[in-house]
Amino acid sequence: MRIVIAEDGVLLREGLAHLLADEGHEVVASVGDALGLVEVVEREQPDVCIVDVRMPPTFTDEGLRAAIEIRSRWPDTPVLVLSQYVEERYAVELLSSQTSGVGYLLKQRVADVRDFLDALERVAEGGTALDPEVVAQLLARARRHPHDELTPREREVLALMAEGLSNAGIAQRLVVTEGAVEKHVTSIFTKLGLEFAETDHRRVLAVLRYLEDRDP
């Protein structure tokens, strides 16, 4: 894949570049600020961008805003946002327009190289990758209006669906068969009264909408 990295920390930028090169990806450009990012994306039209939230000049959320701009100007360019901290509010902003080809992960997830690369590929292919911590925040909100009809196992599956995992991915995580996962998913959708979704990212959208609606 052709990848653009926007990250102002040199160590992490180089580390990411090495890690991606080891996997056979091509880092076509790496920039240290958000303004440069939009220009580079326009020029290179990469397969996916990896963007840090906090960058110069203001060190607040320019990476996030650049990501939203990229998603609206080039809807076919997937963006994976990395951050030192994750907040549900940023996730909602990022995912408000669409959930396909969007990822939002804690930086430290890079340390779990395999999971990180899976998430990156998922995003590059038009899927979703949402950090477990964001999902936990969303679920905590939904907890206020209990959907206790779900079994503990189903709640686990719901959380993994919200993270953007496919049935196969969920089966691998929970060490069960894909058939078992399918059964749980069907049961969740029935209990929550959700429409069945064809693709994984539509499914994420359905789950997020459900959790969001629970917000007073």
Place this chain on the structure above:
Amino acid sequence: MTLPPPPVRVRTPNPLVRALRAPFELRTWKETIHLLLNMPIGIATFTIVVTGFSLGFGLLITLVGIPILIAMLYVSRGMGWFERGRAKLLLDVDVPRPYRPDPTSDRWWGVPVSRMTDPATWIEIVYHLLLLPIGILTFTIAFTLWVLGASLLFLPVYAWALPQPVHAFGSWGEATFDPQLHIGVVGGGDGWVIDTPIEYAALVLIGAAILLATPWIVRGLANANRYLVRGLLGGNVFERVQTLTDSRAAAVDLAAEDRRRIERDLHDGVQQRLVSLAIELGRAKEKLDTDTDPDGAKELVGEAHEEAKRAITEVRDLARGIHPAVLTDRGLDAALSSLATRSPVPADVRVDVAERPPASVEAAAYFVVSEALANIAKHANATRADVTVRRSGDRLTVKVEDDGVGGASLVVGSGLAGLRDRVGALDGELHLLSPKGGPTVLMVEIPCGS
């Protein structure tokens, strides 16, 4: 250290220009209006206070006096509020409310008794009484000077319209229309007939001189009035300085305490993790060097990996404890929602803040909620918590309620006392209502000083 600002050269206009301009300045007129209003308002406040208190004390023996006296405490505060507002509008003096905070007692007489024993209440009542004599004085002086000055200045313009061709003062204070114009010298006598242009011109000049001098007399009176407002409506200056000193000292202590906590967290948490990480990596290196136990080395690297991730999480939590980034980026609503989702006790957050308060106020409000939720989780045995944040005008109000067992207190060294210091450093107030058996309500008010 920051450098001192460069000296600013203030351009002082020519004294003559200043003198000519003074009668037309907005400030002069605002002060004049204030001095004139003193009398009618003084009549009102004097009457209300005297009537109310005589009635109250007079009927005390029949017990009907008690509600009247209590009502007077509130009426007096209302008039104090009005007077502070008037002074702010017309005299440009902004004095803080001098009262001590109402106690958070659940007995009905708690607030009235506290107000009754608050010296600020009685000082304010003295002000309401003094306003009448002072008002008569300021009204008379300001009114007389402006009217006399203006009438002399424009004398030639309207002299022809007077019923008599000439007009005179027989003696001071007694205006007479005498066929012959007499300007009375004190002590009477035949006076001085005004009938030549030169004499008219002299009177016009005197009128102009009075008009030019009046702004300065008005200013002097207004300044005296400002002292009065500051002294009697602004509370005891000494006491306020004392509170300021106290809260500043508390803020310094708080900062030192925060630094100690951060140091502890770094040493006990992150550093320990990094040490054990280094040890594990060292052992793995050893095994790889000697090439005796590749599986063991693999396992150690795996452990080191886990350890490193835990260290990252700890640093992240530590950073959030110092200052949550989302607060800076998105404000209280986002930060408190995020805090609530982390709370073990289900918490509902409602934030109604149209205009963002200063960063220090936002941070204080955030830590109030953070500490309150932590306390609720630890001690309250509650099933739910409600957080309400509202900004009305230049005050931010934070309310945290739970349905727990109550009994929270502000003992020294507790987290809540730390909060009070943090809030006090911003001139805010913290009230806690937590009877045994619950529920607990924590109220914080912080001025936003926009």
